[in-house]
Amino acid sequence: KDKEHKHKDHKKDKEREKSNEHRDSSDKKHRDKERLKLKDGSSDKQKDKHKEKKKEERVGRVLCFSHIGTVLSELSHLGLEDAEFKPKKIKTENDRSEKKAKKRKQEEEVPILVACVGMLVYILPSLCFFMPFRWEEERYTDGVKWKFLEHKGPVFAPPYDPLPSNVKFYYDGKHMKLSSTAEEVATFFAKMLDHEYTTKEVFRKNFYKDWRKEMTSEEKSKITDLNKCDFSEMSEYFKAQSEARKAMTKEDKQKIKEENERILQEYGFCIMDNHKERIANFRIEPPGLFRGRGDHPKMGMLKRRIRPEDIIVNCSKDSKHPKPPPGTKWKEVRHDNKVTWLVSWTENIQGSIKYIMLNPSSRIKGEKDWQKYETARRLKKCVERIRAQYRDDWKSKEMRIRQRAVALYFIDKLALRAGNEKEEGETADTVGCCSLRVEHLTLHQEMDGQEYVVEFDFLGKDSIRYYNKVPVEKRVFKNLQLFMEDKEPEDDLFDRLNTSILNKHLQELMDGLTAKVFRTYNASITLQQQLNEITNSEDNVPAKILSYNRANRAVAILCNHQRAPPKTFEKSMQNLQTKIDAKKEQLADAKRELKSAKADAKVRRDEKSKKAVESKKKAVQRIEEQLMKLEVQATDREENKQIALGTSKLNYLDPRISIAWCKKFGIPIEKIYNKTQREKFAWAIDMAEKDFQF
């Protein structure tokens, strides 16, 4: 069968190449152009490219085969009568009983093995026909994302459960019974009472304004000052509830777990093109108070409850459409297969659209992820040309080109984000490269013994501070002086540039190139270089993992992925230090014992004392190793205090680098990626060999 398969594959390969040639003729022209532009289109390079292409195709196939298992298990899960494999038939009662009887008969007469073989015979012809090409064929060219999509719709937030009558709200010291709607909004505030948010003026103002909108006219006239509102009883009640949840019996906890599992099984999966796929966020966001990040002008506003009438459902026409809760209607049922979302609604704070989409482990997300890294790898091949060009552009006669070139230099060198323009007063004041203002940079002709230093200080995405002192090339420095001339601190540094202009330019330099590709590229290449540099094949597994974390950390620092130091950081650090101190004492003891054993052996000169010396030596060694391990742990933790490794690991580092590294150095992949991460990177685990280089 294998041989047959290979033969078929070979034939199909040829056919596919032909059709690809045809389909990609325009692409090819473009590539040829690229090659000419590069002026180094040597035959070797072409061969490499061809090899690479071949490899990709092979890899695609490997993935496909790995999918057969999934498909089979799904089929057994779904039953063979499923719509994708057999036309649907309206079942009559007769049909059903007939079928039941048949099934019983089958169960009695046909051995299970034969039944399984029968099932395989039924499925395999169709699978063998398309499976080897699944990944390629299903990457639809015309923007189509799927052919079949069926799901059960979203899970709504539970309705408001009013407070028990003994939990009271007080206004100006007096008990006041609130209407259900006003009470619900009050509980949102009460739940956050311990949070710093509720002390912020903007938060309080926004909350109060929106709360009043939910009050009855009587409540409105009575409640005129938020400072006179006493939510403390409510707050205590919720705290007690949360304690009670924690103190629940094992059985009760198990029951809740089972219920959640049931909901997950019912609503957490969909069928997209013959695959059962996990949905990411199938629960609608519950109502509450908006918690923006940083100095957000809208913090505290009421995020309203989403009803079925707000929901747009997306699924295929021929699927079983999700049903809205009894007595309600969807806003719309759409059949748009050029998008990947299953459900959407418009939120009321910014007026933006929220989506329910698939889990990162899904085929559709996995493929996109893979594509992203392939684009970054293409950038690797032409990055030197692009760098040469922007360096050249620093000398351009045109201001806009100089600005574009300096901005690109920052994006490339410092991994800054593109930096879209934002509407003032709508969101927190944060910037990226293109939206940098004069006030965010300080130029130092000379600083700490270095020439031409630029000091950056601004708030980036999520209001995370970016602070960096970077020596730059003289030409960049002079350009920056020019851009900042005669400008106010609040003026744009790059007044002739925005992300749209920049990305259009990048698109001309390389197909698919945008500002964010540089972040992906620089992150991944840094990991690769660091791993190549610092991994010592002689090291043991923990030491190698420390090297990996160090490489990962280098990337996180480059991308400025910060975190608030964990609340328990100091304490856990202290605990570790105590352990280290104890180990040091233990080591000193062991050394003393070794010394005396040595002295003893010198006097006695017998086998027994020699052996004793050896065993003491070993003990010292062992303790030294343990101490080193603890110290390594402490260093690792200290270095990680304010750095978040997860974001780069999940979004910027080509997983194939890590997997290849694991394979090369015999590290179990589980040491690097946890279960969720392994699911997300299934595509990479399947395809990365130990010699993979980014």
Place this chain on the structure above:
DNA sequence: GTATTAACTTAGCAACTAGGGC
């Protein structure tokens, strides 16, 4: 050319959970 919007990725925090140490 500019503004707006839809669709999708990237991001940090908090709640939850599992597993190691005592």
Place this chain on the structure above:
DNA sequence: GCCCTAGTTGCTAAGTTAATAC
């Protein structure tokens, strides 16, 4: 068996990008 802590998962805000409208 309990407690502590690190790791995991869920949540949703905040970006980027390309398409579309004007």
